[in-house]
Amino acid sequence: MQKYGRTALSNEKKNKVSGFIKNPHRALWRLSVPIMLGMAVQTLYTLVDMVFIGRLGGEAIAALSFTMPLLFFAIGITFGLGSGVTSVISRFLGANAKKDADNSAEHGVLMGIVFGVILSVGGYLLRYSIFEFLGATPDIILLAVDYFSVIVLGFIFQIMNVFFRSILSGEGDTITPIRFQIAGTLLNVALDPVFIFTLNLGIRGAALATILSQFIVMVLFLNYLFKRKQSYIHFRFSEFHFSFTLLKEIFRIGIPASMAMIIMSLGGMVFNRLLIRFGTEAVAAFGIARNLDQVFSLPIMSMANGMVTLVGMFYGAGEYEKIRKTWYYAISRGIFIAISIGFLFYLSAPYIYRIFSSEKEILRIAIQYTRLMVFVYPFIVISMITGRIFQGLGRGLPGLILTSLRVVFISILFAVFFVIYLQKPLHYIWYSNMISSVSAGSLAFVWLRYRLRRLEESSS
Secondary structure (H helix, E strand, O other), X not given: OHXXXXXXXXXXXXXXXXXXXXXXXXXXXXXXXXXXXXXXXXXXXXXXXXXXXXXXXXXXXXXXXXXXXXXXXXXXXXXXXXXXHHHHHHHHHHOOOHHHHHHHHHHHHHHHHHHHHHHHHHHHHOHHHHHHHOOOOHHHHHHHHHHHHHXXXXXXXXXXXXXXXXHHHHOOOOHHHHHHXXXXXXXXXXXXXXXXXXXXXXXXXXXXXXXXXXXXXXXXXXXHHHHOOOOOOOOOHHXXXXXXXXXXXXXXXXXXXXXXXXHHHHHHHHHHHHHHHHOHHHHXXXXXXXXXXXXXXXXXXXXXXXXXXXXXXXXXXOXXXXXXXXXXXXXXXXXXXXXXXXXXHHHHHHHHHOOOXXXXXXXXXXXXXXXXXXXXXXXXXXXXXXXXXXXHOOOOHHHHHHHHHHHHHHHHHHHHHHHHHOOOOOHHXXXXXXXXXXXXXXXXXXXXXXXXXXXXXXXX
């Protein structure tokens, strides 16, 4: 019975891969919608978490805003390497190389353990020095360290969950990770008010709720993958063979993606240093407004993540023309979504932000930011989707170059030039973001179109 069940599941998964290749538009939504649902729940948690912490005051929001780039730094490294694992697995499955896909997944698990330990220990030892370097005031440092000291000890749980999700995404299963993520997020939302207010743990309670819920999610993944063995990918560590070539391929794709996220994280840290010149309110407002940006990013990132798996399978099967057609399809739908959400945010921003804070200056700055950034949402769509397609093709370097251009060479340089050298007001920092988004989106489109044309010509 057990052997028969596994064979039936294997055939089902093989049919899924074939179905993805035959109907790419339907496959894109089949991959994206479950991701979107999970990200919606995660975004809801982030917003609810900000609401609860907002009740502790503006300094608590600012402390969380200083912490977020650090968390993004750690998770960014993991997501980048996870993208490498997803890309490698999907391409092996597209080429019907099942054993290589299994071995890739086993490498992913071991990488998760190693990086989880390194980031947890390193983050905890450097926690005070980091916030001092970022320019946080003494009062904010105390709150930020309270939160970060707890959350950093649970890095291993979050990092392992990212790798497990990447493995399942590589085989085209985006539903199972989302189910587990929804369970963890709902638990997190339920625990937040208990730990923050009932147990009077404050901002530390929010961190404790997060790591506890992530631990439960990790247990669910372990049960699904190792005990019940319900995935198409099978783990046989007794047959594991270390492959430097395979590890090199994962790093070749994942390191540029990780570096891109690290650059974005460092960009957030630099922005916080610039914003603190305008007061704690500016840092808090930026932290709140970025959460609303996450709501916009939700459907776009879902499509972009779905494209990594889809493009990897198309590439492995030699279906290059379908990559271009699916790219155009995803961008057109993404831009329509961006315009719709941007219009809604422009009108409703004053009402939305009152949920998070009652401080007038925080509200004014957050509204100003959103009413400028919505105009470049379409360019952000192009940049997000295109960067992930490069990853699906096994090319991580273009995404790194585009991110470096957007964050370092345009956004940060313009912001520093406007604020420090020209002594311009706060909203010029938002202008620098807008300029960088338009530039990166335009270059990404031209670059990938050229790359796909070359790919199609080489196969004809």
